[in-house]
Amino acid sequence: MAQNIKGPGMLWVTGNISKHAANLLDEDTFLRWYDDDHIAEIVATSGIPSAFRCLHVDRASPLGTPECPKPYLAFYPMPDLAFTQGQEFKGIRVKSDILPGSGIVYDMADLDVGYYGLVGKTPLGPAQFFVVSAIEPPSDAMDEEVNQFFDQQAATMSKTENYQRSLRFRLLYARTNAQSRALKGLPTTDDAPAPEPPTWMQVYEFSAEPSSNVRAAIKSDSHELLKKARQNEANAFRLAKPHGEAKFFEE
Structure with a gap:
């Protein structure tokens, strides 16, 4: 695992129910595990006081679709990401009686985990929706x-109806299902390469659902940096349930 995982930041977990588990795990059970078991345990730790579970606004299937492969999002703000390097974090359970079969979530769902360090934020605003602009800039950027690019984008977004604020993050580390299993001491034979999510991410908070034109504008931005960008993503999520202190880097 990367050695620079420290300082304020968050875990950003997107996922879908695995196709091979479609006949075993239904969405209601999966979300009950998240709310009543997994996140409840996480926010009871000493290092992760808040959590937010969200649903992609384009969600059409719990298994994901080509247009929306990862319909579920859970993110966990924390004052110091170094907490993820300790035994308390590693001891968080991933097996539950709520889940069918083996009861191990990695056998039931495909989860992508990113560790993002906080780069900056604008003043607080209450959020019910999140638009996420994520890019992998050219290697020489x-x-x-x-x-500067995100400053410009944020200035434009701030004029959008129901906009509240923005937060900027940079990827420090990402892990696959197989790496997550190894972290928990579970057997794995998955040799899949490490995920490569976009390095930079800006999260825009809205008090009401933003128009689809907001995401379209992000994707069609003609900024010079994006002409060579290796990834340029725009996703929107609805807050389904906050947990714990429900604070997202608030003063």
Whole structure:
């Protein structure tokens, strides 16, 4: 695991129910595990006081679709990501009586986990929806260029109806289902390469669902940096349930 995982940031977990588990695990059970078991345990730890579970606004199937492969999102803000390197974090259970079969979530769902460090934020606003703009800039792009790009994008987004604020993050580490299993001491034979999610991510908070034109504008941005960007994503999520203190880097 990367050695620079520290400072304020969050775990960002997107997922879907695995196709091979479609006849075993239904959405209601999966979400009950998240709310009543998994997240409840997480926010009871000493290092993760808040959690937010969201649903993609384009969600059409719990198994995911080509247009929306990962319909579920859970993110966990924390004052210091170094907490994820300790035994308390590693001891969080991933097996539950709520889940069918083996009871191990990694046997039932495909989960992508990113560790994101907080880069900056604007003043607080209550959020019910999140629009996520994520990019992988060209390899020769300087951090200053990326920050200037997001500053410009944020200035435009701030004029959008129901906009509340923005938060900026940079990827520190990402892990696959197989790596998650290894972290928990579970057997794995999956040799899949490590995931490569976009390095930079800006989260925009809205008090009501933003128009689909907001995401379209992000995707069609003609900014010079995006002409060579290796990834440019725009997704929107609805807050389904907050947990714990329900604070997302609030003062």
